[in-house]
Amino acid sequence: MAYDKFTILKSTAVPMPIENVDTDQIIPARFLKATERKGFGDNLFRDWRYETDGTPKKDFVLNNPIYSGKILVAGKNFGSGSSREHAAWAIYDYGFRCVVSSFFADIFKNNSLNIGILPVQVSPEFLDKIFTAIESDPKAEVEVNLETQTITIPATGDSESFAINSYKKHNMMNGFDDIDYLQAMKDEIKVFADKSMY
Amino acid sequence: MSNKPATLFDKVWDSHVVRKIEDGPDVFFIDRHFIHEVTSPVAFLGMENRGLKVMFPEKTFATADHNTPTINQHLPVQDPLSANQLKALETNSNKYGISHWGLGNPKNGIVHVVGPENGITLPGMTIVCGDSHTSTHGAFGAIAFGIGTSEVEMVLSSQCIMQPKPKKMRINVNGQLGKGITPKDVTLYIISKLTAAGATGYFVEYAGDVFENMSMEGRMTVCNMSIEMGARGGIIAPDETTFNYIKGREKAPKGEAWDKALAYWKTLRTEEGAAFDQEYTYDAADIEPMITYGTNPGMGMGITKHIPAALAGDSKTSYEKSLQYMGFHEEEAMIGKKVDYVFIGSCTNGRIEDFRAFASIVKGRKKAEHVTAWIVPGSHIVEQQIKEEGILDILTEAGFQLRQPGCSACLAMNDDKVPAGKYAVSTSNRNFEGRQGPGSRTMLASPLVAAAAAVTGVVTDPRELIA
Ligand code: SF4
Numbered sequence: 001m002a003y004d005k006f007t008i009l010k011s012t013a014v015p016m017p018i019e020n021v022d023t024d025q026i027i028p029a030r031f032l033k034a035t036e037r038k039g040f041g042d043n044l045f046r047d048w049r050y051e052t053d054g055t056p057k058k059d060f061v062l063n064n065p066i067y068s069g070k071i072l073v074a075g076k077n078f079g080s081g082s083s084r085e086h087a088a089w090a091i092y093d094y095g096f097r098c099v100v101s102s103f104f105a106d107i108f109k110n111n112s113l114n115i116g117i118l119p120v121q122v123s124p125e126f127l128d129k130i131f132t133a134i135e136s137d138p139k140a141e142v143e144v145n146l147e148t149q150t151i152t153i154p155a156t157g158d159s160e161s162f163a164i165n166s167y168k169k170h171n172m173m174n175g176f177d178d179i180d181y182l183q184a185m186k187d188e189i190k191v192f193a194d195k196s197m198y
Numbered sequence: 199m200s201n202k203p204a205t206l207f208d209k210v211w212d213s214h215v216v217r218k219i220e221d222g223p224d225v226f227f228i229d230r231h232f233i234h235e236v237t238s239p240v241a242f243l244g245m246e247n248r249g250l251k252v253m254f255p256e257k258t259f260a261t262a263d264h265n266t267p268t269i270n271q272h273l274p275v276q277d278p279l280s281a282n283q284l285k286a287l288e289t290n291s292n293k294y295g296i297s298h299w300g301l302g303n304p305k306n307g308i309v310h311v312v313g314p315e316n317g318i319t320l321p322g323m324t325i326v327c328g329d330s331h332t333s334t335h336g337a338f339g340a341i342a343f344g345i346g347t348s349e350v351e352m353v354l355s356s357q358c359i360m361q362p363k364p365k366k367m368r369i370n371v372n373g374q375l376g377k378g379i380t381p382k383d384v385t386l387y388i389i390s391k392l393t394a395a396g397a398t399g400y401f402v403e404y405a406g407d408v409f410e411n412m413s414m415e416g417r418m419t420v421c422n423m424s425i426e427m428g429a430r431g432g433i434i435a436p437d438e439t440t441f442n443y444i445k446g447r448e449k450a451p452k453g454e455a456w457d458k459a460l461a462y463w464k465t466l467r468t469e470e471g472a473a474f475d476q477e478y479t480y481d482a483a484d485i486e487p488m489i490t491y492g493t494n495p496g497m498g499m500g501i502t503k504h505i506p507a508a509l510a511g512d513s514k515t516s517y518e519k520s521l522q523y524m525g526f527h528e529e530e531a532m533i534g535k536k537v538d539y540v541f542i543g544s545c546t547n548g549r550i551e552d553f554r555a556f557a558s559i560v561k562g563r564k565k566a567e568h569v570t571a572w573i574v575p576g577s578h579i580v581e582q583q584i585k586e587e588g589i590l591d592i593l594t595e596a597g598f599q600l601r602q603p604g605c606s607a608c609l610a611m612n613d614d615k616v617p618a619g620k621y622a623v624s625t626s627n628r629n630f631e632g633r634q635g636p637g638s639r640t641m642l643a644s645p646l647v648a649a650a651a652a653v654t655g656v657v658t659d660p661r662e663l664i665a
Contacts, residue, residue, distance in 0.1 A: 168222065188216060188217065
C-alpha cells in the first residue's frame with residue numbers, strides 16, 4: 001500500500017485565490033536536489049513564503065495562523081509547468097490531502113492521484129463560494145466525500161459533485177497505486193513487448 | 199477495427215494500448231524511456247523498497263543534464279547535493295544495465311537534444327521522461343510526454359504507465375513566415391493566442407505548410423513548447439525531412455530494418471476527414487518576432503507591440519501581480535527595455551540551428567558591455583558543430599564565451615542563476631517567477647531576439663539588424 005486510504009475528508013481549508021500557480025512556485029527547482037522523498041514540505045511555496053534571509057513573509061497565507069487544514073483551495077490552472085512530482089510531494093508532506101481548484105494542469109493532476117492527494121475540480125462559481133465562506137469564517141469547514149463524489153460547505157449547505165474515473169477512485173479509496181496494478185499484469189505486458197517493433 | 203479515418207495520434211496511441219480499463223486509464227506501453235538525475239533517484243528507491251527490478255533496461259537511456267555545471271566539467275562537481283544526484287544516476291544505471299551518458303561523456307547533453315541526435319527517437323514511438331518538455335520528441339511523429347516520478351517507477355518496473363487518452367487538437371499555420379521569424383516565434387504566437395492553459399487535456403497535432411517547410415530543429419522547438427499551453431504533447435507527421443534527419447544516426451535502424459521502418463513511418467499521417475475535438479488555424483503573415491512580458495508563456499506579444507491591458511480570461515489581480523513582478527506596466531512598449539542577461543540554450547533552442555541564428559546577428563558586432571551572456575549548447579555534439587562551423591570564432595570575436603552543455607539557466611539548478619530583479623532575455627521555455635533564479639525576471643524569445651539584445655543591451659527588433 002502506497003499511501004493512506006481516502007474516503008471522507010472534513011477539514012478547514014487554506015485559501016489561495018491565485019491563478020496559474022505553477023510548480024516552480026510550489027517547489028522551486030533549487031530544492032529538487034534530494035535523492036530521497038523527504039522534507040519537501042518545508043520548502044512548499046518557498047519563495048512566496050519566506051524572504052531570502054529565511055524570515056516568513058507575513059502576508060503569505062501559509063504564514064497566517066488563522067488559516068489551516070488539510071485542504072488547499074486555489075485559483076484556476078493550478079499546477080501548470082514542470083512535471084516534477086516533488087510539487088505534489090511538497091503539498092502532501094506539508095499536510096494537505098486534497099487540492100480544490102476550478103482547473104488543474106494535466107501532469108499535476110496525474111502526479112497527485114499517484115501519491116494520494118485528491119484533486120477536486122469544481123465550477124468557478126463553487127470555487128468562489130468556498131473562498132467567500134472561508135473569508136467570512138476562516139474556521140469554516142469543507143467536506144470532501146470521495147465515495148459519493150461530492151464536495152460540501154457545511155456552513156452554507158452548498159454542495160457540488162465532482163468527477164473522477166472509477167479506476168482512480170477505487171485506488172484512492174483503498175490506498176492502492178498503479179504500480180500494484182501493473183505488477184499484476186506483467187505476463188500480458190511481456191507478450192505485448194515481444195511483438196513491439198522498437 | 200472501424201473504418202473511421204484515423205489521426206496520426208490515434209494510430210500511434212492505439213497501437214500501444216496493452217489493456218483498456220473501463221472508466222479508467224489505458225495501460226500504455228512505452229518504447230523509449232529517458233531518465234536524468236533529478237526525477238529518477240526516488241523512482242529507483244521506490245522500486246527497491248518494493249523489491250522490483252527494471253523490466254527492459256535496454257529501453258531506458260540515462261543522461262545527466264539538469265544539475266550539471268556549464269564550466270569546468272572535468273573537475274568534481276562542487277555542490278554536494280548535485281554531485282550526489284549525479285552519482286545516484288550513475289550507480290542506478292550501472293546496477294540495472296541502463297545506458298548512461300554522464301558528465302564528460304562525449305554523448306552527454308540535454309536529454310531532449312541527445313535523444314534525437316543519436317537516433318534514439320524515431321517516428322511512431324511512445325516516449326516518456328520525467329521532464330515535461332519530453333514533448334520535444336513529437337517532432338518526429340512520436341507520442342512523447344512528460345511524467346512524474348511515480349510513473350518513472352512504473353516504466354522502469356513494467357515498461358507501462360496508466361494514461362487516459364487525451365483529446366485531440368489540430369493547429370494549422372499556413373503561409374509564408376516573414377524575415378527574421380523563427381519557429382520559436384511561431385510557438386510563442388500560438389501560446390499567446392491559446393493562453394497557458396488553452397490546450398490542457400489535449401494532444402496537439404501541428405499541420406500546415408509552415409510546419410511542413412520547417413527543419414527538424416524548428417519542429418522540435420515547436421513541439422517542445424506544447425506543454426506551455428497546457429497540452430500533454432505535440433506531434434508532427436514524419437516526412438522526408440524527418441527521414442533525412444534520422445538516416446545514418448547512431449542508433450537509427452540500418453539496412454533492411456531501415457526499409458521496413460521507413461515503410462511503416464510513411465503510413466503515419468492523419469487521414470483525410472479524421473475528426474479532432476478542437477481545431478485552430480493561423481496565418482503565418484500575422485506572426486512577428488515574439489517576446490513575453492509576464493510570468494507565464496501565454497503572456498507574449500509581437501515585439502513591436504505594447505503590453506496589453508489585462509488579459510481576457512485571467513483575473514485582474516493575477517495579471518497585475520504578474521506585471522508587478524516583472525516591473526512592467528500596461529500599455530508600455532517592450533522595445534528599448536534594458537537587458538542584463540542573455541541566455542541561449544535549453545532543449546527549446548540549444549540546437550545547432552539556434553546558434554547559427556544567434557551568430558548571424560552577432561557577426562561583426564560586439565557584446566553590449568553591461569550584458570552577461572550564457573551561451574550553452576544543448577549537447578557535446580552541438581558544441582562540436584559550433585566549433586567546426588566557425589561559430590565559436592564569431593562568438594569569441596564579439597566578446598562572448600561558449601559554455602559546456604546542460605540545462606543551465608533554463609531552470610537554474612546549477613550556478614547559472616539570474617540575480618533578483620535583473621532582466622534576462624532567454625531562449626528557454628518558462629518565464630515563471632524565479633525560474634531563472636529567485637527574483638529573476640525572464641523575457642522569452644527566439645535566438646535572433648536574444649542575439650539582438652546581447653549586442654544592443656536592450657530589447658531590440660532583430661529585423662533591424664538583419665542585412
Ligand atoms: S533545458 Fe530546461 S526544459 Fe529542457 S530538459 Fe532541461 S530543465 Fe527541462
